[in-house]
Amino acid sequence: MTLAPQVFYLGRRSLIRILRQPANWIFPLIFPLALMAVNTGGLHAATNLPGFPSDSFVAFFLAFPFIQGALFATVNAGVDLARDIQTGFLNRLALTPMQSTALLAGHLGGVIAIGALQALWYLTVGLAIGVRFESGALGAFVIFLLAVLIVFAFGTFGALAALRTGSTEAVHSLFPLFFVFLFISSMNLPRNLIETEWFRVAASLNPVSYLIEAIRSLVIEGWNAEALALGFGIAIALSIIGLTLSSLALRGRMART
Amino acid sequence: MNVAGAVAWRMLHNNFSTPSLLIPGLVFPLFFFTAFAGGLSRVNDVPGFQFSVGYTAFQFVFVLLQSAAFAGVFTGFGIVRDFESGFIRRLMLAAPDRRGIVLGYLFGALGRWIVTATVLTIVAVAVGMKVGGNGVDLFALYALAVLVNFCGLLWAAGVAMRLRSVQAGPLMQMPVFLCLFFAPVFVPVALLADWLRVIAHLNPVTLLLETGRSMIAGDATHVAAAFATALALVGIFSIWALRGLRKAEAAGG
Numbered sequence: 204m205t206l207a208p209q210v211f212y213l214g215r216r217s218l219i220r221i222l223r224q225p226a227n228w229i230f231p232l233i234f235p236l237a238l239m240a241v242n243t244g245g246l247h248a249a250t251n252l253p254g255f256p257s258d259s260f261v262a263f264f265l266a267f268p269f270i271q272g273a274l275f276a277t278v279n280a281g282v283d284l285a286r287d288i289q290t291g292f293l294n295r296l297a298l299t300p301m302q303s304t305a306l307l308a309g310h311l312g313g314v315i316a317i318g319a320l321q322a323l324w325y326l327t328v329g330l331a332i333g334v335r336f337e338s339g340a341l342g343a344f345v346i347f348l349l350a351v352l353i354v355f356a357f358g359t360f361g362a363l364a365a366l367r368t369g370s371t372e373a374v375h376s377l378f379p380l381f382f383v384f385l386f387i388s389s390m391n392l393p394r395n396l397i398e399t400e401w402f403r404v405a406a407s408l409n410p411v412s413y414l415i416e417a418i419r420s421l422v423i424e425g426w427n428a429e430a431l432a433l434g435f436g437i438a439i440a441l442s443i444i445g446l447t448l449s450s451l452a453l454r455g456r457m458a459r460t
Numbered sequence: 461m462n463v464a465g466a467v468a469w470r471m472l473h474n475n476f477s478t479p480s481l482l483i484p485g486l487v488f489p490l491f492f493f494t495a496f497a498g499g500l501s502r503v504n505d506v507p508g509f510q511f512s513v514g515y516t517a518f519q520f521v522f523v524l525l526q527s528a529a530f531a532g533v534f535t536g537f538g539i540v541r542d543f544e545s546g547f548i549r550r551l552m553l554a555a556p557d558r559r560g561i562v563l564g565y566l567f568g569a570l571g572r573w574i575v576t577a578t579v580l581t582i583v584a585v586a587v588g589m590k591v592g593g594n595g596v597d598l599f600a601l602y603a604l605a606v607l608v609n610f611c612g613l614l615w616a617a618g619v620a621m622r623l624r625s626v627q628a629g630p631l632m633q634m635p636v637f638l639c640l641f642f643a644p645v646f647v648p649v650a651l652l653a654d655w656l657r658v659i660a661h662l663n664p665v666t667l668l669l670e671t672g673r674s675m676i677a678g679d680a681t682h683v684a685a686a687f688a689t690a691l692a693l694v695g696i697f698s699i700w701a702l703r704g705l706r707k708a709e710a711a712g713g
Contacts, residue, residue, distance in 0.1 A: 243653065244655060246646050248506045249503055252506060398501045
């Protein structure tokens, strides 16, 4: 069997396994939107701050579910991969002629598929609640592409954690770490309006801020080349780093098995 | 009381000797405090926002009550683990009065939260939180938080004793999370969006939160109503937890 069918079968398995566990896809679809509802309801008065870039906090905050949904997808898929290691599935797979690349590609294929579904859902909800995309329909498509790329980038780190540790608990423990990156960012306020200096510096050093700002720019500004270049650039860089490290971890894992 | 003491001691020993249980309970409230008080301090400048002792104190009260509720919920996860490991089955055989088991978990949750609240308070004071209330106000604030801690534990215990599986986790956590966040977390009620203001007015957490904030500001209002509400919730959730205990007994632990 060539590489493509191997990737297809493993990707299909990864996706089916996610879909068969409703908690793994219902929660990422609902929870980020519930948190968005709470934050927009609580912080809509922030649009009255001088210099706030939008008169709609919902539009400003719409980038958040894309990033949080990506975190959920990443952790859930990473946990599934770790479970494959714990249950010995990977060991059995290593006895077959399967190429190790197919395992990683198939796993990430499942993550991307679920990420794409999530991105479509968040875009649909955004439109349904009246958010107007300043960059138009093409901008919504670019948001979709960037969201899928972000899921892929984060997914490589979920795979890395699973392959390095082989423990579902260890992958679960990544979630709080990702959560810290999400909260210490410009998700609630633009960086220039963050008053506390250390927080503003931390948010500026945090790559997640630029991912949020790239999506946000397409919603509330239109086409901002700098924000998009930073967002796509960081997502691609994270993807390359994560993919390289997880490939190395996979090689080590297969050698050990 | 002997049963309660033994269960509480075991809970606390497990919690403080297992970093994976101890650290999240300590770190998460600090993280929320940092993210909200640090990242959103500019909200203090929103027209109509008035809180005399500043945004750090405004958020401190929310995080204090949140940490109290979640210390109870996290203790509920421990109850589920005890069911899955068969520990509670053995405990039920040995305990002369099984209500002591619930009481023990209650003390365990309280002990766990006291450590979190102490660390949180030290950090808040260290970063310059202003306090307008006197000793009595602050005592009342922490007493209110203790009742919230009891509510969190009793709710989670009721769920844990009915489901007796780790799958009960989201059911313990989500309603508490929603009750806390459908309250005026970031701004006073008057500045909430209309739909959220309606929900917040119906949410008992709003009264507890606003009273707590008035205490730290030194302008305590609705104190009797807040304590009456908290005590009523403790009463309701006690019945919920004890009925859960009966169901667990009926199911054979």
